[in-house]
Amino acid sequence: MLKSMTGFGSATQEANGLTVTVEIKTLNSKFLDIYCRLPRTFSDKEVELRNLLTQRLERGKVELSLNVNRLTEVRPGVTVNRPLVEAYLKDLRETSQGLLLDVSDSDLFRLALQQPNVFNSEAVAASDTATSDWELIQLTVLEAIRKCDEFRQQEGNGLEGKFREYIQIITDRLTLVEVQDQKRIPAVRERIRNMVTELLVSDEFDQNRFEQELIYYIEKFDISEEKVRLKNHLSYFMEVLAAEEANGKKLNFIAQEIGREINTIGSKANDASIQRLVVQMKDELEKIKEQTLNVI
Known part of the structure; x- marks a missing residue:
């Protein structure tokens, strides 16, 4: 299940004449970066709040804003x-x-x-009040975290749909590459035959050198292995996408492997039609790489 690093959650609760409002915003970040905006009265609770955010939100730039208002008359301690x-x-x-x-x-x-x-x-009474206030604050923070996490899941569902769309386009282009490759092979074969004919009539023809050059030439133009590996990478990307432990770093790594195979196909094919398909695949791959940066 994918989760986006972009999220928002807010919650408000009232009890014993106290109103607590919490807002949490999250954005993209390589690591977990937390910033808390708290009333001075509760500044000593920042470490506890950071622990709650770390346990639930995992990764991203997190901003928490806490606002506390007392509606009833305050009795001094x-x-x-x-x-x-x-x-x-x-x-x-x-x-x-x-x-x-x-x-x-x-x-x-x-x-x-x-x-x-x-x-x-009246320190004892004041202490009791502070304890009940903090309990209400904790409940409100947890509710805001829950809503922020739901927001991230919804965004993640949208990202998953986009990833599937991009991978399908690359898969379709790969199918077209395979079709074009079948047309390319006879043209390459004819080109080699003409070269062989020219070499055979040459007085400087070297049979061993010719065989080496021929093997190199065939290997240079053969993209069979690259097509198979690209298919496997695309399939693995979809497999990881559907897994519970799906994460942006892993998807980005697979996307890099996909890019390597696409680039190799483009460099070895030496075919204008395949080159156009490669450009289209690269365009979709760039979208994938960009979106993986927003996945937890």
């Missing part, structure tokens, strides 16, 4: 002990008046806030 602050403030005011000092109430208030036991901590 630390509160002020107002009666104690008032007592400190009263004592400080009386002291400054007794010493005949002109001290403003704002300065006295700042001093009062610096006294012991002025603040009451």
